[in-house]
Amino acid sequence: GAGVSQSPRYKVAKRGQDVALRCDPISGHVSLFWYQQALGQGPEFLTYFQNEAQLDKSGLPSDRFFAERPEGSVSTLKIQRTQQEDSAVYLCASSLRRVNTEAFFGQGTRLTVV
C-alpha cells in the first residue's frame, strides 16, 4: 500500500485479555518502530526493528509486551494480560533507512482496556 497500515484501528479489551496489534509498513522500508501515545502526551518509544532483527526493545514497559517482525515486513505487537494502564494509542512507523530519514506513521490502534 501507499502508507503504513495498522489494524485494528480500535480495540476494546477486558482487563486480563491478550491483544495483538498489526502493522504493515511501507514496502521496502528497513526500519520499523512501535510507539505508545497516552492521551495528551507525545509518543513514547517502545521498540525498533531493522529488517527482522529487534535491535532495541528498551522501551517496552514490561514483559507483558512482546513484538515481532519475523520476515522483515509485517510486525505484530502483542500485549498479554492487559491492564488499564495499557490504554493508549499504539503507533507504528517505518523508514527507508536507519539514518537521517523521516519516519512514516500509521494512524495507530487505539486500545481501551476496561
Added chain:
Amino acid sequence: AQSVTQLDSHVSVSEGTPVLLRCNYSSSYSPSLFWYVQHPNKGLQLLLKYTSAATLVKGINGFEAEFKKSETSFHLTKPSAHMSDAAEYFCVVSDGRGGQNFVFGPGTRLSVLP
C-alpha cells in the same frame, strides 16, 4: 542521550497572525530534526526535516524552521496562521545511532482563533 524540549504546551494565535512554536534539543551527535503535525484522530504527518543541509528548511503548508546549532534550537514558524493549522505539533530529534531513532518532544497544541 538525545532529548527534546518544547517550551510551550499550548499556543494560541489569531487567524492571519504569525505562528512560532519553540523547540530545543539535546544530542551528542549531529542530529536530524523533524516537525510532525497531528490533527485530531489523524496520524502523524511530516511537516519538514533538517538533515545537515540548509539550515533554513521549508515544509508543507507554508511552515518553515531554522536549525541553530549554537542555540540548539529548531523553532517552527509560519507567517500567517490558518484555521486548519489548529493541531498538535511535535518536534523530533534523531541522531541515527541506535534504536531510539526518533525521540519526540511533549508536543505543543496550537489553537487558531477566528
